[in-house]
Amino acid sequence: MTPRRFVAPAIGLACVLLAGSSRAQEDRGESLSAHHKSYESPQNFAIEIRLSPYLPGVDSDPSLHGCTPFTDIFGKSPSFMVGAEFDWQAVRIKHLGTIGPGVGIGTVSFSAAAPNTSANATGGCISANGSLSGEQTSLTIYPMYAVAVLRADALWKEAGVPFVPYAKLGYGSAFWQASNTLGTSKYAGSVGQGYTIGTAFAIGLSFNLNVFDDYAARNFDEGMGVNSTYLFAEWTDLNLNGLWVQSDPLRVGGTSWTFGLDWEF
Amino acid sequence: MPRRRLLFACACLVATTFAPDGRAQTSSGSSSGGSTGTDSINSPIPNPYRALLENGLEVDQTNNPRPQNLNPTGCNYLDCTQDLQLTFPLVYSGFSADHIEVWAGTVDCTQDNNRTGTGVPHLCWQVSGSTGPLYATAAVTIYPVIYARDVLRYENPGLTVQPYQPSFHSSSEGPSACRVQTSDAEVDITVYFIPVNSSYAAVGTAYSWVLHSDLVAPPAPLNVTLSPGDTLLKATWESPGNDPDLVGFAIYADPPAGGATTGGCSCGNAPGSGANSYAGGDASSVESDAAVSRCMEAAAEGATSEDGAVADAEGDTSTLADSDLDVAMSEASLPEASTEAGVMPDSGGKVGVDSGSGSGSSSGSGSSSGTVGDAGMMNCNPINMGGGGLCASFALTSGGFTIGGTTTTTTGDASSDVAIIPVTTGDDSSTGAEGGVTLAGGGIASIDPKYKAAEIDDKTATQITLTGLTNGLNYVVVVTSIDGSGNVGPVSTPTCLQPEPTDDYWKTYKKDGGTASGCALGGGTGAPVFAMGIAAAAAALARRRRRP
Numbered sequence: 050m051t052p053r054r055f056v057a058p059a060i061g062l063a064c065v066l067l068a069g070s071s072r073a074q075e076d077r078g079e080s081l082s083a084h085h086k087s088y089e090s091p092q093n094f095a096i097e098i099r100l101s102p103y104l105p106g107v108d109s110d111p112s113l114h115g116c117t118p119f120t121d122i123f124g125k126s127p128s129f130m131v132g133a134e135f136d137w138q139a140v141r142i143k144h145l146g147t148i149g150p151g152v153g154i155g156t157v158s159f160s161a162a163a164p165n166t167s168a169n170a171t172g173g174c175i176s177a178n179g180s181l182s183g184e185q186t187s188l189t190i191y192p193m194y195a196v197a198v199l200r201a202d203a204l205w206k207e208a209g210v211p212f213v214p215y216a217k218l219g220y221g222s223a224f225w226q227a228s229n230t231l232g233t234s235k236y237a238g239s240v241g242q243g244y245t246i247g248t249a250f251a252i253g254l255s256f257n258l259n260v261f262d263d264y265a266a267r268n269f270d271e272g273m274g275v276n277s278t279y280l281f282a283e284w285t286d287l288n289l290n291g292l293w294v295q296s297d298p299l300r301v302g303g304t305s306w307t308f309g310l311d312w313e314f
Numbered sequence: 315m316p317r318r319r320l321l322f323a324c325a326c327l328v329a330t331t332f333a334p335d336g337r338a339q340t341s342s343g344s345s346s347g348g349s350t351g352t353d354s355i356n357s358p359i360p361n362p363y364r365a366l367l368e369n370g371l372e373v374d375q376t377n378n379p380r381p382q383n384l385n386p387t388g389c390n391y392l393d394c395t396q397d398l399q400l401t402f403p404l405v406y407s408g409f410s411a412d413h414i415e416v417w418a419g420t421v422d423c424t425q426d427n428n429r430t431g432t433g434v435p436h437l438c439w440q441v442s443g444s445t446g447p448l449y450a451t452a453a454v455t456i457y458p459v460i461y462a463r464d465v466l467r468y469e470n471p472g473l474t475v476q477p478y479q480p481s482f483h484s485s486s487e488g489p490s491a492c493r494v495q496t497s498d499a500e501v502d503i504t505v506y507f508i509p510v511n512s513s514y515a516a517v518g519t520a521y522s523w524v525l526h527s528d529l530v531a532p533p534a535p536l537n538v539t540l541s542p543g544d545t546l547l548k549a550t551w552e553s554p555g556n557d558p559d560l561v562g563f564a565i566y567a568d569p570p571a572g573g574a575t576t577g578g579c580s581c582g583n584a585p586g587s588g589a590n591s592y593a594g595g596d597a598s599s600v601e602s603d604a605a606v607s608r609c610m611e612a613a614a615e616g617a618t619s620e621d622g623a624v625a626d627a628e629g630d631t632s633t634l635a636d637s638d639l640d641v642a643m644s645e646a647s648l649p650e651a652s653t654e655a656g657v658m659p660d661s662g663g664k665v666g667v668d669s670g671s672g673s674g675s676s677s678g679s680g681s682s683s684g685t686v687g688d689a690g691m692m693n694c695n696p697i698n699m700g701g702g703g704l705c706a707s708f709a710l711t712s713g714g715f716t717i718g719g720t721t722t723t724t725t726g727d728a729s730s731d732v733a734i735i736p737v738t739t740g741d742d743s744s745t746g747a748e749g750g751v752t753l754a755g756g757g758i759a760s761i762d763p764k765y766k767a768a769e770i771d772d773k774t775a776t777q778i779t780l781t782g783l784t785n786g787l788n789y790v791v792v793v794t795s796i797d798g799s800g801n802v803g804p805v806s807t808p809t810c811l812q813p814e815p816t817d818d819y820w821k822t823y824k825k826d827g828g829t830a831s832g833c834a835l836g837g838g839t840g841a842p843v844f845a846m847g848i849a850a851a852a853a854a855l856a857r858r859r860r861r862p
Binding site: 107110112113114116118119121122123163164165166167173174175181182183184186187188227228229230231234235236237239241243245297298299 | 545547548815817819825830831
């Protein structure tokens with residue numbers, strides 16, 4: 050499907066949703082609409098609460114030569130990453146939206162029982178012998194990023210369509226720590242903690258929840274200064290490969306779908 | 315009469331060393347009475363007594379297992395075995411009575427019928443000899459001394475005659491007072507200081523004090539299991555049930571950490587090799603012959619002793635059978651443990667194990683191996699390790715001994731489930747048994763505190779990780795329950811396991827060839843470019859800020 054073919058149905062869907070919300074607004078009367086315009090507070094910032102199933106691409110490390118220690122230990126199931134992001138909508142571009150810097154941080158952890166040391170090896174890879182010990186092993190990742198955020202909210206601001214597409218691009222990094230029951234893992238003089246740098250990219254679509262209760266939204270704005278509340282879905286790519294700077298990064302980056310709430314204020 | 319007056323005066327003089335320490339009490343005394351007379355007994359301070367051990371030392375509230383909230387208004391099993399000496403400073407005035415008597419009971423002992431009534435059951439028992447007669451004209455402070463065993467003895471309340479036994483607490487019968495309670499619930503016994511006339515009828519106002527007593531410890535945790543880790547063992551267990559005053563658990567390990575590299579138990583795992591060897595105690599007691607002989611001796615004693623007393627609670631590490639101890643060497647606990655281990659002696663005291671030479675231990679510890687195969691194995695509670703191997707700990711499962719001393723303990727954190735096995739810092743036998751842990755309600759008599767690996771003050775806890783252990787060395791682990799009165803229950807069925815090396819994620823990654831090394835920057839082809847880019851951006855920003 051070409052982009053043009055994709056856009057047309059999306060706009061159609063938006064119009065259908067908009068029609069419903071417009072009908073609700075009419076019920077509240079024109080006076081409320083005017084009231085809304087007069088009491089809209091300044092909008093400069095946004096904050097996000099983020100939740101995403103995350104699976105790092107650690108096993109893609111070329112030095113592993115096909116071994117999959119992460120999958121062997123923790124399995125293939127993702128863990129949920131919890132995060133937050135703060136954006137400064139520094140510049141408003143007329144008929145487009147806002148652009149500005151944003152920073153975010155998250156945390157995700159993988160934990161499992163450590164297998165007993167195995168004398169077996171398959172193809173040069175350590176293979177678990179099946180017996181698990183009473184010791185826990187974990188890998189905790191704290192992704193962080195600093196990105197430029199473009200939010201195309203003109204569609205909402207000027208046409209009332211409650212969808213706001215956006216994109217983010219910038220620098221990504223992650224602190225990580227491999228632990229066991231006794232603390233940070235160590236092996237052959239190498240300590241299992243560090244950080245990896247790379248790039249952060251995301252593209253997503255926000256849905257403005259104000260359309261469900263315009264009156265409450267206005268009160269929220271008047272009382273707390275929150276202009277809009279969004280529900281968003283985002284495709285996130287943390288490409289933490291060392292950025293050609295780190296020689297031996299632990300590839301804790303990954304792609305994921307992120308969902309969350311966003312408040313503009 | 316003059317003689318009795320002199321005795322009372324002496325008693326007062328002896329007791330003048332008392333100094334109120336002002337510690338908190340859990341409850342206050344109440345006055346009761348009802349007879350005629352102007353006599354009155356009251357406590358001048360809200361903290362009416364102090365508690366002394368048999369050796370005259372004051373109860374150590376810091377190292378004694380009694381919880382602080384009892385302080386020390388309650389008597390637990392250990393208090394009873396130590397025959398706590400209770401001194402009450404009381405102010406007496408009025409002086410129409412002939413003398414003062416001290417009684418105890420769960421009913422109102424100021425009612426004469428409950429003490430001396432004719433033809434009715436006496437529900438109170440006298441706990442101290444009479445004081446007086448009293449001829450002073452002004453209020454006087456008296457310091458009656460009573461003993462815990464006298465209060466706790468429950469002198470057959472259904473009898474119509476309650477003969478006072480002035481030396482009960484220190485007699486051979488004295489320790490029996492520590493076993494009179496059969497349920498785990500706390501029992502409140504009221505101690506009455508009663509002015510009585512020459513006909514032994516109460517007069518004036520008596521002073522009473524409620525002594526909370528709890529002599530029964532909660533049962534042992536169930537289904538204790540061990541799973542190995544790298545220099546650690548994870549112990550899990552199930553709660554012993556809905557014990558009303560369960561507050562936590564204590565975990566003991568043999569050998570204790572802190573330098574022991576051998577000991578505990580050694581296991582022969584080769585089926586049919588006849589290599590069932592074991593040793594008891596830590597590295598200091600790895601002399602196998604001594605350990606084995608102690609087990610055998612304890613077993614023999616346990617088989618002949620009616621009450622199963624095998625250890626000396628007063629700190630004699632060399633004497634196992636001391637008639638004065640008579641503490642709760644359970645009638646059921648040891649056979650139970652042996653049963654669960656699948657090793658029961660026959661009538662001749664033999665157990666179903668090979669009495670081989672003790673070589674061939676698969677543990678690699680090379681520790682003390684001994685020749686076994688007799689009754690000694692019963693009392694040492696050998697643990698069937700599978701494959702014909704056995705494991706045992708003399709210190710944790712047999713006639714343990716109490717060594718007075720101080721121990722540095724690390725309390726387990728239930729949230730992190732990690733505990734560091736403490737290292738014994740000293741062994742001071744001169745302080746009596748304060749440092750020991752006397753087990754109540756069955757099981758072995760006591761465990762040297764140096765074997766205490768951790769304590770969890772959380773009754774919902776079900777696991778803990780013992781760290782700082784040695785891979786390849788067998789550890790025997792037992793868990794006990796602790797109640798709110800500080801009673802430490804019988805040990806669980808012992809389990810034995812070796813810590814083993816593990817492959818955690820980082821180790822697996824590295825073994826698989828992973829080259830990540832943490833924080834190091836550099837080495838990458840883009841490093842100079844990246845650094846130049848950062849520098850250029852910083853310079854541009856600085857330049858822009860300087861503009862007016």
